[in-house]
Amino acid sequence: MPMLEITGLHVVFGGLHAINDLDFAVEKGEIVAVIGPNGAGKTTFFNAISGMVKPTEGQIAFEGRSLLGLDPNKITSRGIARTFQNVRLFANMTVLENVMVSQHCRTRQRILDALLQTRRFRTEEEQVRARGKEVLGFFGTRLTGYRFDQPASVLSYANRRRLEIARAMATSPKLILLDEPVAGMNPVESAELTQLIGKLRDEMGYTIVLIEHDMSVVRDISDRVVVLDHGEAIARGTYAEVSANPQVIEAYLGQSADGS
Amino acid sequence: MTAAGDFPASQDAAPAAAPRRRLLEQDWRKLLRASAILAIAQVFIGLSGMPVSFDRRLLIDPILSLGYLSLLWLPLAVSYWVGREQVLEGMTAYARGGRDVLAGAITGAVGNAGLTLLVVGITHFDIRDPLVNWSPQLLGILEFEESVWLGALIWPAIGAGVGALGGGMHWASSRITRTTVIVLLSVFGTAVLESVITDLSQGFHIEAVSDWLYGPKRGLTYPAAIVVAAAAAAIAGGIAAYRAFLARTASTSGQLGIAASGETSANRVRWRRIPVRRLVGFALSAAAIVVLPLFLGRLTNELLANVGLFILLALGLNIIVGLAGILDLGYVAFFAVGGYSVAVLTSPGSPRFDLEIPWFGALFAAMLLAGLAGLLIGAPVIRMRGDYLAIVTLGFGEIIRVLLLSDWLSGTFNGAQGITNIPGVEVFGLATVRGFEPRSVLYLVLVFCAIAVYVSWRLENSRIGRAWMAIREDESVAEAMGVDTVSAKLMAFVTGAVLGSFSGAILSAKVGSVFPHSFAIIVSIVILVVVIFGGMGSIAGVIAGAAVLIGVLGGPNQPGLLQEFAEYKILIYGALLVWMMLQRSEGLIPSVRRARELHLDEMNQDAWLRAQVAADDAGGGGGGDRSEGEQP
Numbered sequence: 001m002p003m004l005e006i007t008g009l010h011v012v013f014g015g016l017h018a019i020n021d022l023d024f025a026v027e028k029g030e031i032v033a034v035i036g037p038n039g040a041g042k043t044t045f046f047n048a049i050s051g052m053v054k055p056t057e058g059q060i061a062f063e064g065r066s067l068l069g070l071d072p073n074k075i076t077s078r079g080i081a082r083t084f085q086n087v088r089l090f091a092n093m094t095v096l097e098n099v100m101v102s103q104h105c106r107t108r109q110r111i112l113d114a115l116l117q118t119r120r121f122r123t124e125e126e127q128v129r130a131r132g133k134e135v136l137g138f139f140g141t142r143l144t145g146y147r148f149d150q151p152a153s154v155l156s157y158a159n160r161r162r163l164e165i166a167r168a169m170a171t172s173p174k175l176i177l178l179d180e181p182v183a184g185m186n187p188v189e190s191a192e193l194t195q196l197i198g199k200l201r202d203e204m205g206y207t208i209v210l211i212e213h214d215m216s217v218v219r220d221i222s223d224r225v226v227v228l229d230h231g232e233a234i235a236r237g238t239y240a241e242v243s244a245n246p247q248v249i250e251a252y253l254g255q256s257a258d259g260s
Numbered sequence: 261m262t263a264a265g266d267f268p269a270s271q272d273a274a275p276a277a278a279p280r281r282r283l284l285e286q287d288w289r290k291l292l293r294a295s296a297i298l299a300i301a302q303v304f305i306g307l308s309g310m311p312v313s314f315d316r317r318l319l320i321d322p323i324l325s326l327g328y329l330s331l332l333w334l335p336l337a338v339s340y341w342v343g344r345e346q347v348l349e350g351m352t353a354y355a356r357g358g359r360d361v362l363a364g365a366i367t368g369a370v371g372n373a374g375l376t377l378l379v380v381g382i383t384h385f386d387i388r389d390p391l392v393n394w395s396p397q398l399l400g401i402l403e404f405e406e407s408v409w410l411g412a413l414i415w416p417a418i419g420a421g422v423g424a425l426g427g428g429m430h431w432a433s434s435r436i437t438r439t440t441v442i443v444l445l446s447v448f449g450t451a452v453l454e455s456v457i458t459d460l461s462q463g464f465h466i467e468a469v470s471d472w473l474y475g476p477k478r479g480l481t482y483p484a485a486i487v488v489a490a491a492a493a494a495i496a497g498g499i500a501a502y503r504a505f506l507a508r509t510a511s512t513s514g515q516l517g518i519a520a521s522g523e524t525s526a527n528r529v530r531w532r533r534i535p536v537r538r539l540v541g542f543a544l545s546a547a548a549i550v551v552l553p554l555f556l557g558r559l560t561n562e563l564l565a566n567v568g569l570f571i572l573l574a575l576g577l578n579i580i581v582g583l584a585g586i587l588d589l590g591y592v593a594f595f596a597v598g599g600y601s602v603a604v605l606t607s608p609g610s611p612r613f614d615l616e617i618p619w620f621g622a623l624f625a626a627m628l629l630a631g632l633a634g635l636l637i638g639a640p641v642i643r644m645r646g647d648y649l650a651i652v653t654l655g656f657g658e659i660i661r662v663l664l665l666s667d668w669l670s671g672t673f674n675g676a677q678g679i680t681n682i683p684g685v686e687v688f689g690l691a692t693v694r695g696f697e698p699r700s701v702l703y704l705v706l707v708f709c710a711i712a713v714y715v716s717w718r719l720e721n722s723r724i725g726r727a728w729m730a731i732r733e734d735e736s737v738a739e740a741m742g743v744d745t746v747s748a749k750l751m752a753f754v755t756g757a758v759l760g761s762f763s764g765a766i767l768s769a770k771v772g773s774v775f776p777h778s779f780a781i782i783v784s785i786v787i788l789v790v791v792i793f794g795g796m797g798s799i800a801g802v803i804a805g806a807a808v809l810i811g812v813l814g815g816p817n818q819p820g821l822l823q824e825f826a827e828y829k830i831l832i833y834g835a836l837l838v839w840m841m842l843q844r845s846e847g848l849i850p851s852v853r854r855a856r857e858l859h860l861d862e863m864n865q866d867a868w869l870r871a872q873v874a875a876d877d878a879g880g881g882g883g884g885d886r887s888e889g890e891q892p
Contacts, residue, residue: 050740076742090733093726101726105742111751114722115715121722128723145872171742 001064003028003207004049004080004175009058011044011231018044020231022058026175031201031208033218033239036228037251042211043085045228046177050082051075062175077105081173083164085180085211091153095143098152098163099132099170106172135170136163138204139196158189165196169204176200178210182217194220215243227251278355283362291342291367298338298371298419303378305330309393310828311401317824318479319451325479326824327401329448335372335419339364339426356431364427365420372419375402379411439496446492451480452812452821456560463555553702561698563811565770566818568705569763570810574790574802575712576759581788582797582851583720584752585732587650589784590637590657594757596779597633598764600664600673601626602682603774609681612672619685619769626761633660634757638750645735657784664776678775685769695770704769708762716799719755728752782816782830789833793840795847804848809833 002025011019018041026032034042047053049060051072060067067075081102090098107128113121136143139162147155152163161181168176181197182190194217200206212218218225218239225242227235229251235242242248305311315327343360347353379402381387388394403411429437450457454474461470473484480488553561573595580588604610605622637656641649664673673679684694685704693700719725727748730738739745768774786809794805813829814820825832840847 052736052740071744071746072736072739073742073744076740081742082740084737088734088737090730090737092733093729097726097729101730101738101743102741104723104727104730104744107723109723111719111722111724111755114718114724117718125722167741 002026003063004209005059005061006049007059009045009048009060010056011041011048011053012056018231019048019055022228022231022233024226024233026207026209028174028207029201029205030223031197031210031221033222033225034209034211034228035213035215035218035225035242040228041231042228043179044231046082046179046209046211049075049177050080073105076171076173079172079174080177081168081171081175082177083161083168083179083181085183087157087160087164089152089155089160089163089167092151094149094151095136095155095163096129096132096148098167099135100128102167102170103128103131103172132170135166138169138199139166158185161185161193165200169200169206173206175207175209178208178212180211180213182212182214190214190217193217197221219243278353280355280357281359283359285359286363286366291363291370294338294342294367295370295373298334298367299374299377301334301338302331302372303374305334306375306378306398306402307387307391307394308828308831309395309398312393312395312397313827314824315397315401317822318475318477319448320485321475321477321479321481326822331375332418332422335368335422336426338371339367339423340429342367343427343430345430358431360427360430361424362427364423364425366423368419368421368423368426369416370419371423372415375415375419376412379403379408379415383408435500438500439493442496443489443492447480447485447488450488451485454478455821456556456563459557459560460555462557549706553699553706556699558698561702563819563821565698565702565705566815567806567811568702568709569767569770570787570790570815571709571803571806572705572712572763572766573760573787574794574806575709575716575799576756576763577787578756578791578797578799578802579716579719579728579759580752580756581791582802583716583725583732584728584749586749586752587646587653588753588756589650589654589781589788590660591653591756591760591787592779592781592783593637593657593660594630594633594760595764595767595783596660596664596776597630597757598626598761599768599774599779600679600764601629601761602765602768603679604672606769607679607682609674610679611670611674616683619683619765623762623765626765627758630757630761630764631754634754635750637757638753642746642749642753654781654784657781661776661779661781664779673776676776678773679768680773682768682772682774684772685766693769695772701766701770705766708766712759712762713799713803715755715759720797720799724748724751778817780816786810786816786833789837793836793848795850798847798849798851801847801849801851808848809836 004024004026006022006024009019009022009024010017020041022045024045034045036042044053048055049067051067051070051074055068062075062078062080065078067078067080070078090101093101107124109118109121109124112118113124133144133148136148142159143163143166147159152160155163161184165176165178165181168178178197182193185193197208197210197217198221201208210222222239225235225237225239226233227242227245227248234251235245235248237245310330311327313327314330315325317326318324319326319329342363343356345354379399382394382399399411402415404414429440432440450473454470455478457473458470461467473480473488475481553564556564573591576594577588577591580586580591602619602622604613605615605617605625606619608614608616637653641652641656644652663669665676667675684692686692687704691700693704695701727738727743727745730741730743731745731748735745767778790805790809791802792805793809794803795801810818810820812821813825813832814823819826820829
């Protein structure tokens with residue numbers, strides 16, 4: 001059984017059919033890339049999975065249980081985390097606080113624990129802090145040391161993208177949805193992050209679905225590629241298969257087809 | 261700001277190379293605009309009646325009354341503002357000099373010509389019909405009880421003088437400016453705090469001091485003003501010298517000290533290892549707060565108790581608005597729930613129930629009811645955002661007051677007559693807190709303020725506090741990151757409601773009666789202004805905001821230090837709020853979160869880099885993976 005199984009998904013905004021009868025499945029341990037031209041419905045697709053947009057029709061099942069009608073925070077606690085295309089960090093919170101707050105659904109302390117400084121409060125605070133540092137440590141020294149106590153707003157653009165991924169990791173997910181993780185990065189940074197995404201799967205055991213416009217990233221790490229256009233899946237398969245598909249070339253890669 | 265103070269040399273060195281401007285090389289357009297604003301503002305102040313009603317209060321006997329001050333401070337402020345120049349990278353920094361004095365003088369003179377027009381105008385036209393605050397006394401004040409000609413001519417002259425002073429502040433070195441400001445504020449503060457200082461000196465049995473300081477009409481006497489000014493100047497000079505000394509020792513002993521302290525602050529675990537200096541400071545101020553009321557008289561204790569009640573309210577609202585970012589304009593509802601719960605349950609005059617349970621029992625009930633009210637009000641509004649939420653909470657605040665006033669519930673709440681005969685607080689048979697003993701009320705308030713501060717502090721640094729911050733930053737992302745926003749926002753409402761109900765419960769025991777009109781919408785607004793003025797999300801800021809606004813100006817139904825301001829306090833609240841939003845939107849004492857963004861980062865970064873370098877040196881060049889390629 002696939003980890004995430006979507007059947008017959010429709011998302012309609014007024015007259016706009018953003019997602020049109022989409023079937024999609026991800027097996028545990030896969031890295032699947034979702035590509036498509038601007039306005040193809042990729043981010044809407046992510047929003048539907050993470051509960052930020054209610055599907056008009058269709059089924060979304062995660063590990064065999066339906067996600068329909070759940071609030072985004074419930075979906076996150078089921079084990080699906082996401083990042084945002086237009087980086088949306090908690091800008092005035094520190095780097096460490098950003099990854100501490102996203103452990104909210106994994107922690108249990110109550111207000112009284114905080115007021116009475118119970119043992120549960122103190123051990124849990126230590127754990128949350130330690131776990132936050134561990135997650136940040138995944139990105140080398142870029143988000144550690146003095147950076148722990150820096151507000152997220154002072155980070156460089158690439159570091160903000162990294163912190164978004166760290167924040168998603170801190171929710172202890174099984175599936176991570178990455179919305180254009182390397183957008184705005186230079187080639188060196190993007191190559192490095194591509195490697196890291198591979199490590200996320202190989203070492204941390206996350207299953208990954210990513211939206212990406214950078215074809216070199218898609219080529220390097222994706223096991224499978226799904227191409228969306230006008231809310232419909234027009235092609236599926238490996239990168240090589242998809243990039244040779246004439247329909248895809250027409251819809252997405254354009255006439256020069258220099259992506260391959 | 262501190263950098264300018266710490267390194268005056270660098271500032272003084274700059275003008276040597278800076279180009280000068282000729283005396284008449286002015287930004288005339290800016291001067292004209294400032295003068296026009298000043299003129300309008302001065303006429304407005306005059307016609308609002310402030311000079312007349314403040315004239316009874318002398319600040320320096322007999323030359324300066326609060327009334328005249330109300331007409332003097334604005335030319336000073338505006339002419340200082342005119343001279344302000346922001347020098348950005350790549351712009352020319354001009355030398356300051358006589359040109360700035362002239363700019364200030366022109367602004368002050370032209371602006372105060374507005375008062376000339378006013379003097380001439382009100383001698384020839386009767387404008388009493390639309391402007392009821394105008395009175396013959398205003399003309400008397402503006403003319404210095406002499407003649408129209410004197411009045412018409414002297415104000416531009418005064419404006420020129422005061423304006424020259426304001427403009428000249430840019431010419432003077434920062435040390436002189438700072439000293440002047442400190443001296444002026446000290447003299448003003450000593451004069452304004454007359455009742456507190458008299459009260460204190462009576463408490464310490466040194467009435468001679470206050471007798472010498474203040475004349476029969478409550479103003480500072482001449483010699484006293486001079487002595488206070490001299491003392492303030494001496495203290496300011498001492499502080500400057502001490503700072504210079506610190507700067508010198510810091511530069512000679514190298515950066516090691518700073519590096520070490522920066523490092524510890526970066527790695528500090530919050531709830532442990534509180535630095536000794538802060539601990540000692542905390543203990544001393546706590547002791548002072550506990551001991552001081554013993555030496556204060558009735559008036560001051562009463563005043564402080566009122567301030568404390570508003571600190572409680574503001575801390576409660578701070579959780580809702582400052583931490584969770586929910587703009588609640590109906591906070592007075594929880595204040596009312598606290599007050600009426602205690603009134604209904606403890607008073608023998610309560611129309612329906614004849615329970616007369618002790619205050620602490622009623623407090624418990626008030627907490628429960630307030631929590632319930634928080635849930636009831638919170639539940640429907642929690643899914644709204646922004647403006648809609650603010651308007652709906654505004655409505656709920658009014659609904660509570662209307663319910664209390666209604667015929668329908670008058671069997672319980674007694675309608676507009678309210679509930680009277682509320683007994684005092686029996687503290688476990690040890691003492692009784694009653695309204696006519698303000699000191700006991702103050703102690704009760706202090707206990708609850710301490711509880712509120714503790715609650716705010718602990719919650720801010722906990723799971724729920726982080727959730728609130730995340731919601732304030734970006735609600736939908738917070739939800740996507742697994743934060744249960746509905747329950748977190750409800751918790752904010754409930755916690756804020758309970759803290760507000762404490763204040764209401766104390767108020768009804770203190771006053772001995774509650775009436776629906778005590779819980780009008782203006783109370784919500786004032787509490788919100790206190791929070792915004794003090795600094796949203798900052799505990800110290802909220803306390804300072806309450807002390808300044810409620811203590812000095814007074815609350816919606818409570819007199820402040822400057823009882824003369826009573827009629828104008830809402831106007832002054834509004835003006836202060838507007839000024840605050842324009843100049844210092846983060847509040848009087850901003851929360852660490854906002855202040856930190858400015859300075860601490862660089863320090864921590866340097867400290868960390870130095871620590872890395874030291875580690876590399878010690879480890880024989882390890883840590884090669886430290887990529888510096890894309891530091892922001």
